Amino acid sequence: MLKRLPITFWATVFVAVVCLSLVAIDGWRSLNARDELLAASERITSNLARSMAQHAEDTIAAADTSLADIVERIETDGAGPPAIARLHRLMEAQVARLPQLNGLFVYDESGRWVVNSRPVMNLAYNNADREYFEYHRTHPDRSPHIGVPVVSRSTGKWVLPVSRRLQRPDGAFAGVALATIDLDYFTRFYQSLDIGRRGAVALLHKQGTMLVRRPFDETRVGISIVNTPIYRQFSAGGQTGTGFFRSTQDGELRMNSYRALARYPLFVTAALSRDEVLEGWRRDTLLHSFGVMLLALLLALFGKRLIQQIERRLQAERELLQARDALESLNRTLEKLALQDGLTGLANRRQFDVTLGKEFSRAARAGSELAFIMMDVDYFKQYNDLYGHSAGDDCLRAISKTIRTLTPKRPGDLAARYGGEEIGILLPQTGVAGAQAVAERIRKAIEALRITHAGSPNGVVTISAGVAALVPQLPDSLPAELLEAADQALYAAKSAGRNRVHCAPPAA
Incomplete structure (x- = not known):
């Protein structure tokens, strides 16, 4: 009975099967490409967060090293005129050497300026009202303290204060040593990152305070983010993580990776706009789907050219195999790089x-x-x-x-x-x-x-x-x-x- 069916029937069935297969394969390819694109975006944001965390760690560590040296000198040499003169020269040199530093300062127990890194020392200011001063006055902890950003009284710039406690031999509070990091230093670094038109990166305090963000808006410096989805996940999920979060700043849905700093109570976030990431994929999918539909129509109209279409299909499969082989070779290369230390060239x-x-x-x-x-x-x-x-x-x-x-x-x-x-x-x-x-x-x-x-x-x-x-x-x-x-x-x-x-x- 099957033998009596006309060849046109089999040709019609064949063309229908081919057309449906093309549509299904195209749909699978598009979905798979979308998943791979999102996975690549996750890797990009994760790498960005790792780079930002290292940058912030190094920036603050350099400032903290200068602070530790100042504290040791003050507590060892005292605050007499010769010691202050030597310390002033040292502080000027440190600020000149470290581009992230806005200034170095020392305050006595009442908040008066004792010495600073300015070429001409104006000692008329009093910083007893600052958050970091009150913190050290009431906390005997000798570790560095990172406060909320403030506008510098000496330069008028937004700065991030990093401070350490000074104390007398009997443990009594003797003042504060302060390093101020120019927020523009972070902003310039964040501007150099390729995060697209609608991406965002930020440096935040673990207590839930916004320190620096790109795009920068000074009205949002120091605001609380404790009620945002990303902060809730960070608080509950450990030191690193990735996910889609809708920003409370601008409503944008982003692929967001966060990472905590190893030595300081800060964490960073790096985010790419989901719509922006998928924008090219949508355009490609639309064009590709239109092409597949057109091809299916041509197959229906020109069934006699099935052999030629099959050859094109085989060619497409060969190209896919070449792409797969190239991808496998690239993965092997990346796997080798993942086992090598980037600085020394030795095994990691x-x-x-x-x-x-x-x-x-x-x-x-x-x-x-x-x-x-x-x-x-x-x-x-x-x-x-x-x-x-x-x-x-x-x-x-x-x-x-x-x-x-x-x-x-x-x-x-x-x-x-x-x-x-x-x-x-x-x-x-x-x-x-x-x-x-x-x-x-x-x-x-x-x-x-x-x-x-x-x-x-x-x-x-x-x-x-x-x-x-x-x-x-x-x-x-x-x-x-x-x-x-x-x-x-x-x-x-x-x-x-x-x-x-x-x-x-x-x-x-």
Whole structure:
């Protein structure tokens, strides 16, 4: 019976199936493209939030470092005329060196200006009415305090106050040391971020106060956001998060990522407008759907050209396969980059943890030794203080290049940035003596770089290293034991005078 049906019927069925398939595939493709676009937007906002958090952390940390130095000098040297004169010169130099600083100030216990960073010190002002002054007067806490933005009495600019308490030897309140960060510094950085026409970024206090926002509106500086959806989720959801929130500022629905600062009671948000993100996708979908409909109509009118249409379809599939292969290659590249430290070019902590677990298990099965070298740059904080963080980064890169060159290239050998200026080297099938030889070669090579370091007794940059090795015995041994032993050996090397290699005693 099926054989008696005309070929036109089968042609009609075939064309109908093809047309419906095209429409369905196009709909699936459009929905999938939309999901991928939103996922990409989530990654972008998350990366923006991470960058903003790091920027804010570094900005405030630099100001806080200056404050800590001022507090130490005031409490040690006192407030006599010679000490104040020296402190005034120091404060002027600090403000000139740090572009984010609007000014540095010291107030006595009554709020009167004692010294500041202005070339001509006007001591007529009194800041006892400021929120940060009242906070330190009633709180004995010596940690930095970040207040609400205020308009500076000396410059008329919006500033973010970062302050520390001064106190007498008996613990009594003796005044306040203050650093003011120009809000324009944050605004300029936020203006450099590509967030589209309707995106928004902000720096906020964990207590729910708006500090800085792009687009900037000075009437909204210092307002409370405790009743907004994003603050409620931040308060309940931990340090990081992402979601769609409708802004209470302008009513815009945005993909919003937030991240808390590690050392200060602040968090940042980065948001892209949902409509703006999908604007191109809507236009592309409309045009693409129109094309698919037109193609379906042409297929219905010109059924005799089915073979040509099938060839076009095969060509489209080949292009999709090429796109998939290109995407897989890109994903492999991104995965490799995700395991590398961006500053030093060494493996990052994530890759180190994975490799340590694998090599620890392999050494346990084989009954072989596994060695670990923990290295730390001597007096690196003083290096940063003397030459700046940019020079510190260059120093770490030079050291890391030397370590990469001298690290053995066997399978399983790994040099990784363990954290800050700490670098670890994992050496499978190596005992303490072999690891000590590797560490000593590296120590000598780094000393031979002759990187000038005025803050080190050696006059150049050096490293200290701790070496440990063990034969893992599962399930009694843990990777942390190897790390702890190397860390203790490193501590012993530093205690013994630095610029040396110390080996941990054999495991019991």
